Amino acid sequence: MFNSSDFFKKRFSSHMKELSRYLRYIFNGHLIIVMLFLVSALAVYYQQWLMQIPQNFPGPFIISIVFAFVISYSPVRTLLKEPDLYFLIVAEDRMNAYFRNTLVYSFVIQLYLVFLAAAVMGPLYFAVFPDRTGRIYLLTLIIIFILKFANLIANWWMLKVRDRSIRTVDLTARSFLNLVLMYFLVRGEMLFAALVTLLFVSIFLYDYRLSKRQLGIQWELLLEKDQSRMQSFYRAANMFAEVPQVKSKVKERKWLVSLLTKGIPFHNEKTYDYLYRITFVRSSDYIGMYLRLLILGGVCILFVPNMWVRVVFSVLFVYLSCFQMMSLYQHHRLILWIDLYPLESHFRKNALVKLLYQLSVLQIIIYGGIFLFMHDVRGAVIALAACSVFILLFMNGYVKRKLAM
Template sequence: MDTNQFWKERLNSHLKMVSRYMRLIFNDHLAFALIFFVAGFAFFYQQWLETVTDTFPVAWIMAILVGLLLSYSPVRTFFKEADTVFLLSVENRLKPYIKNSIVYSFIMQSYWIAIFIFALSPLYFTVYEEVSSAYLLFVLVFALVLKVGNLLATWFIQKTREQGLHYLDMAIRLVINVFAVFFLAIGQPYYSFIAALLIVGVVFLNYHNVYKKFSLPWDDLIEKEEARLQFFYRIANMSTDVPDLKRKPKKRHGLVRFVTRRMPLRQNQTFIYLYSITFIRSGDYLGMYLRLMLLAVFFAFWIPAFWGKIIFAMLFLFLTGFQFITIYNHHRSLDWIKLYPVPHVLRTKAVHQLILVLMLLKIIVMGVVFFFATDLMGALIYSSLAIAFAVLFEAFYVKGRIRKLGT
């Protein structure tokens, strides 16, 4: 068995799947919205930097963010459920496969470290004007070296099934990584070298105390790999139809009762009742809605210019409506929905109503936020523009998208 070739086949299959969905995700208005978001964020980020003082705790911000990225170091194995049968007998010959998995994980996770460090670099150079760009490059290289140690430590501890050891290992490495990056940021790399030696010690302990004593926990590795794959599917499902997505509903009985207790139990309310519960209990929609709400609130307070606040608030309002159109096909695999003695037009109407209600709720919240972030006039201007946008968006854009989903 050529495990290197086997790894290449698994990797190629994964990349084809990812590239197919990425084309579908960004082949829409979402790509334009994201480009606009990045450009607007860069513009207001530059304006905000002019107000930053020398006492701003950029070193701690960099240490915490990069420290989290360093500590979270899962190894992508691309193992599948059938591997428990076909690969279990050749486990001792999988070292090249595991090595390739660690290298791939390092490359993919290094991108995020580089992105965060370079995104924070204008803020860092504003506070530490005497620091050269070469030193920041040294910080990046040092962080990547720490990443290798964290990946090895994570993989070695992976063999134990004691979750307490996993949490302890994660906590210890997080503290070490945060202080390692912090000392680098304030210009004291000697302490960072000591922290790096501590990471080496953690790797050594995990290897000798865990990795050498146990075999691969196939079921646990496959379960985590499936969880990462489903996470990507959930993101892709916000923009396109993902047939392989496995949905695990959550109970949330209290919230369901709060929403449905005043809802009339009439035949023409069948689908609005169904989609309301779907929005609450699905693991995708409610969390995404709240995250978009929090981001909109953050930018409303963070961006200094009033019209900048308006633009970003409208952008997040668009994303709120756009992301939840796919709820129309959420129950596409359930044939019994087609047996409802209810006209099909009510299903489309229910999605329209749900999206409009979600946008109006967000407008109310953001109207209050604008009142505190600006003034009463600012809140009225935002609310008027947002209501007009929501009505037009629901009447024209949502209608066209649902028509495409229904075909």
């Protein structure tokens, strides 16, 4: 006799083993040290900034946006796999316990977002409202937990609707109401918050009635959503270890490919130069990660007041970008025809090292430009020198040693 509750336990155990295997590589020694430094530095400057917060700073609106995002982002993890479309669909009427457990799991694993947002926004909340007590903030968090769960349930109901436009309109409406509700709640305007709550409840009940009118479970949609989230995790883990399950998304980006490859001579020894450049551009994993780190580093340099900390941030983000882009070397490991190239292996390694140098130099120049924009010539010179020395040592030491393994 099929027991969906026991089936969930087995699927959950397998899922956790898979996550833990890759999380060990993601949270390695390098990343832990970087994260500790980032969190510590940002916490210090965040506290200093709160001591001189401007009178007209839109604190309630900022807090509302953060909390509304945390509430609205409530995906359902069903842990489904492709064979389930054929073997579980016949047991659909006995899957209630399984999906109930997945809802509980989805809610629990997303609680860290609420706690993280509460920890970050707490100091700002009390800086904007110094006369309020911790009990009021705690009550606000309890309401956030309730709204988070309600949005999760509503998202589950809407996953029974095949029409994508209906799901999009519903999510947009609920997200807007979450933002307005949190704004009135943070401001302490309870009457308006109660009115918005009634509007939210009406949409919540409409979602319930709409889901009841649907025939069965949309297995394909559930599988698509779950696989999309797992692929995001695999792409992140693939930056640190080989992940056979990853399915890279490739985009043409003709103009960018043309820009980066037009200067490469048509010679055999330049084969890998061309390959790694178009891989970097056309795969969203690499160019997306590079741009995010570039922008995040620039924002940190722009808003941190101390020059020496800005210099450290510039070196830190140059290191992170270079370290992440090293996984380009293994990107084509499963493609047999690359091993058939009539080229020596040192051409491949030299091509990657050259690309890493070029990306690092571009990042260093941009960070130097940010220093000059802030009229900090001394900081620009020190940052350029520190980043250049670091990248030379890192490339000739760690990178070349890793590629030789």
